[in-house]
Amino acid sequence: MKILVFGSLNVDRRYIVDHFVQPGETLSSLSVGTFSGGKGLNQAIACKKAGSDVYMAGKIGTDGAFLLAELKDADVVTKHVFIDEKEMSGHAIIQVDKNGQNCIILYGGTNRTISQEEVDEVLADFDAGDIILLQNEINNMDYIITKASEKGMLVALNPSPMDDALLECDLAKVTYFIMNEIEAAAIAGDSDPEKAVEVLHAKYPESKIVITLGGDGSMFFDGEKIWRHGIYKVKAVDTTAAGDTFTGYFLNGLLEGLQPLEIMSLAAKASAIAVSQPGAADSIPTKDVVLATQLELK
Secondary structure: OEEEOOOOOOEEEEOOOOOOOOOOOOOOEEEEEEEEOOOOHHHHHHHHHHHHOOEEEEEEEEHHHHOOOOOOOOHOEEEEEEEEEEOOOOOEEEEEEOOOOOEEEOOHHHHOOOOOHHHHHHHHHOOOOOOEEOOOOOOHHHHHHHHHHOOOOOOEEOOOOOOOOOOOOHHHHHEEEEEHHHHHHHHHOOOOOHHHHHHHHOOOOOEEEEEEHHHHEEEEEEOOOOOEEOEEEEOOOOOOOOOHHHHHHHHHHOOOOOHHHHHHHHHHHHHHHHOOOOOOOHHHOOHHHHHHOOOHHH
């Protein structure tokens, strides 16, 4: 079984700051760096580092050659990454404060120029039972969800960033929702995670639901029962790829047939290791590192 990550590839420009810039303020950064990013790229590398057979689909500009190189270095299959000769790659401006928290401005670039013909070309190489992992940083989301579902693929959706267009998609075709509590509240219309699960199950009875809860850990509704897991103690340096790491390890755990709490534990530990280091894709640990690392639950 293969995982196709159809999503964004971004050039991340990361600024380390004392605090997030305020309206009307000019703020000097403590340092700056350029990194690979995009939720699609991050999650593809996370799935691969967790142990899955991973394919990346998306689009970059000529300025994004290093993104393609990083995916190849991680042994992610890149034959479905298109190159646009005219448009610049998507990019992100990221502020990371002294507490390791971040705020992000995105420019879609080539991520928003994917055609339906390109979608059809990609999906032709995948079969029923394969997993397609989506976020919401590319265009034609409704078309991709519909066509993948028609092929019998399992649709995993990380609905980030949330917008009204995503809510217009046929989300009943989603097999796994993997999201944070803010995104769950936006879809369910209820900020209480447990009530959100009830609402989402009523709206999408065939879907399974994963909600990450920040310092309160995570919840997984497998269609019958809600499972809960806490977070591990680490000093947060950069939370940029925390959710993407969790998503990659969670999906790989499903493919390996692990029990719910085993999956959640591995995903939580991998995320904890990721936030303890700077960077996005480069902060995601390999599975052997996760298994060898001893951490305590909070």
